[in-house]
Amino acid sequence: MKIFNAAQIQALDKETVSNQYISSFKLMERATTKVFEKLQTRYKLYQTSFVIFCGTGNNGGDGLTLARLLKEGGAMVKVFLVQTKKYSPDNAQNQDLLEDRDINVEKFNTKSKLKVKKDDVIVDALFGIGLHSPLDEEWRPIFDFLNETPCLERVSIDMPSGLLADVTTPIEAIVFKADVVYTFQLPKTALLLSDAKEYVKELEILDIGLDLDYIESTKSDAYFVEQEKVRNLVKSGTKFSSKDDFGRVILIGGSKGKIGAMTLASKAAMNTGSGIVTTYVPNCGYTILQTAIPEVMCDTCAGEDYIKVFPSVEHYDAVGVGCGLGLHKDTATALVTFLKDNKDKKLVIDADALNIISEQKCLDKVPVESILTPHEKELKRLIGEWDNDFDKIDKVKQLAKKHNVIFVLKGAHTITIAPDETIYFNSSGNWGMATAGVGDTLTGMITSLLGQGYTSKEAAIVGVYLHGLAGDIAIENIHPHSLVASDLGKNISSAYNQIAL
Numbered sequence: 001m002k003i004f005n006a007a008q009i010q011a012l013d014k015e016t017v018s019n020q021y022i023s024s025f026k027l028m029e030r031a032t033t034k035v036f037e038k039l040q041t042r043y044k045l046y047q048t049s050f051v052i053f054c055g056t057g058n059n060g061g062d063g064l065t066l067a068r069l070l071k072e073g074g075a076m077v078k079v080f081l082v083q084t085k086k087y088s089p090d091n092a093q094n095q096d097l098l099e100d101r102d103i104n105v106e107k108f109n110t111k112s113k114l115k116v117k118k119d120d121v122i123v124d125a126l127f128g129i130g131l132h133s134p135l136d137e138e139w140r141p142i143f144d145f146l147n148e149t150p151c152l153e154r155v156s157i158d159m160p161s162g163l164l165a166d167v168t169t170p171i172e173a174i175v176f177k178a179d180v181v182y183t184f185q186l187p188k189t190a191l192l193l194s195d196a197k198e199y200v201k202e203l204e205i206l207d208i209g210l211d212l213d214y215i216e217s218t219k220s221d222a223y224f225v226e227q228e229k230v231r232n233l234v235k236s237g238t239k240f241s242s243k244d245d246f247g248r249v250i251l252i253g254g255s256k257g258k259i260g261a262m263t264l265a266s267k268a269a270m271n272t273g274s275g276i277v278t279t280y281v282p283n284c285g286y287t288i289l290q291t292a293i294p295e296v297m298c299d300t301c302a303g304e305d306y307i308k309v310f311p312s313v314e315h316y317d318a319v320g321v322g323c324g325l326g327l328h329k330d331t332a333t334a335l336v337t338f339l340k341d342n343k344d345k346k347l348v349i350d351a352d353a354l355n356i357i358s359e360q361k362c363l364d365k366v367p368v369e370s371i372l373t374p375h376e377k378e379l380k381r382l383i384g385e386w387d388n389d390f391d392k393i394d395k396v397k398q399l400a401k402k403h404n405v406i407f408v409l410k411g412a413h414t415i416t417i418a419p420d421e422t423i424y425f426n427s428s429g430n431w432g433m434a435t436a437g438v439g440d441t442l443t444g445m446i447t448s449l450l451g452q453g454y455t456s457k458e459a460a461i462v463g464v465y466l467h468g469l470a471g472d473i474a475i476e477n478i479h480p481h482s483l484v485a486s487d488l489g490k491n492i493s494s495a496y497n498q499i500a501l
């Protein structure tokens with residue numbers, strides 16, 4: 001799914017109205033009906049009272065439409081509408097339709113006293129993608145009230161009001177803090193970034209039937225990766241496949257006390273489909289690995305507790321480096337030599353291998369088309385501080401291009417950034433995955449896919465999605481708090497099955 005900026009979405013709305021021979025009023029009704037259907041399944045309408053805050057534009061129009069639909073659905077509804085001289089035409093038309101419906105519509109301004117009861121659902125339909133700049137300070141008392149007053153839940157239509165869709169919103173800006181955001185047709189970049197974590201606790205994208213031809217023909221360099229995209233990329237075996245067809249990979253890492261990382265990574269590589277997996281660890285890891293995973297071969301180096309020398313990797317289809325590697329200076333020296341000696345080998349680089357590359361300032365030694373998988377702290381060591389998430393993405397884009405490598409920025413919506421400046425936000429995964437070892441599993445999976453012949457970009461996109469999906473399937477039976485990294489490995493098979501459906 002493509003991600004559009006606000007201007008592109010506004011153009012898409014216009015195109016839809018013209019190509020489908022419908023009025024913008026009808027499109028608003030269609031969009032809002034989708035929100036209504038979601039609310040119908042989320043709450044028992046007959047027992048729920050909604051207080052809907054409506055702005056002066058079409059986001060406000062959505063709120064007014066929703067008021068009508070909720071009332072017809074049996075809910076209690078109260079509307080607060082921003083006082084102004086001029087409303088958008090669809091907004092005004094929906095105001096007219098609310099007359100004689102026994103809905104209390106109260107006009108308000110930024111100085112008004114508002115009222116919400118503790119079991120009301122607050123619906124925020126104040127500003128959507130038409131917001132052109134951060135909200136003026138005069139709005140602060142209203143938003144402080146909306147964000148702090150006790151209520152059942154807070155719902156935003158299209159955008160949490162105050163959040164700009166495609167450029168950064170300053171940290172101190174005034175923004176509605178939604179428990180759930182129902183956004184129309186396509187996700188907006190700001191909704192996917194961790195900077196918005198206070199404003200978007202849950203996100204749902206509602207298909208409102210906007211013009212598919214226009215979406216198809218409009219250029220975008222940002223994508224939201226969903227099952228369909230991954231289904232088209234996943235390779236399958238054939239009756240006569242041999243293990244050589246599924247790739248021979250090696251995972252290099254481990255140090256005393258961190259051999260578990262290699263166990264997780266190599267098991268995940270097997271479960272992702274590699275023909276042959278070899279692990280390369282210091283001596284202290286040998287018995288552990290051989291006991292833990294019979295399917296995986298194990299090679300060791302001269303070092304007892306940490307790796308002192310890297311192996312020759314010319315016979316492997318893919319190489320994953322870094323899980324549990326440690327930061328010993330001999331390991332660091334060996335890694336730098338290994339990078340210099342293997343300029344033609346695509347690597348998957350994670351954890352301490354990334355930390356060593358930061359320390360040694362040798363990003364320029366990383367072979368082209370390698371995949372780097374930093375979490376937030378590893379990325380900071382690599383590129384320094386950033387001002388906000390948009391700035392972070394820009395900085396990483398430039399680095400990916402300069403060094404011709406792929407970055408996988410791990411997080412709630414893991415972001416894959418390719419050297420061609422395309423970026424992919426992942427849609428799968430859950431907070432239960434924020435636990436030690438889950439990243440090692442991902443390294444094993446991406447290395448496996450690279451070894452199976454996926455391009456670097458495909459291996460990153462498919463690996464990240466499959467990994468998150470395995471986590472989503474795991475929490476069908478395990479509470480997110482109890483999810484551990486090995487649960488992911490156990491569910492890679494189900495994730496493949498689900499993608500194939």
Ligand SMILES: NC(=O)C1=CN([C@@H]2O[C@H](COP(=O)(O)OP(=O)(O)OC[C@H]3O[C@@H](n4cnc5c(N)ncnc54)[C@H](O)[C@@H]3O)[C@@H](O)[C@H]2O)[C@@H](O)CC1
Binds near residue numbers: 031
């Ligand atoms: N255009 C369409 O056909 C559809 C639009 N829809 C809704 O329409 C929304 C967009 O509607 P609009 O383009 O009318 O815009 P909005 O309703 O998001 O906001 C526009 C209003 O906010 C004011 N405004 C903008 N920035 C401001 C600021 N910094 N401080 C104070 N006031 C500010 C504008 O002057 C205008 O009155 C979408 O987010 C979505 O909710 C949906 O109904 C789907 C269909």
Ligand SMILES: Nc1ncnc2c1ncn2[C@@H]1O[C@H](COP(=O)(O)OP(=O)(O)O)[C@@H](O)[C@H]1O
Binds near residue numbers: 351414429441
């Ligand atoms: N809130 C979240 N939602 C979805 N995925 C998450 C969330 N938090 C973490 N993850 C995923 O879990 C993994 C954690 O990796 P990482 O931080 O490297 O862990 P470790 O180094 O302990 O293995 C990443 O793939 C990340 O995207």
Ligand SMILES: [K+]
Binds near residue numbers: 059124127157
């Ligand atoms: K809104």
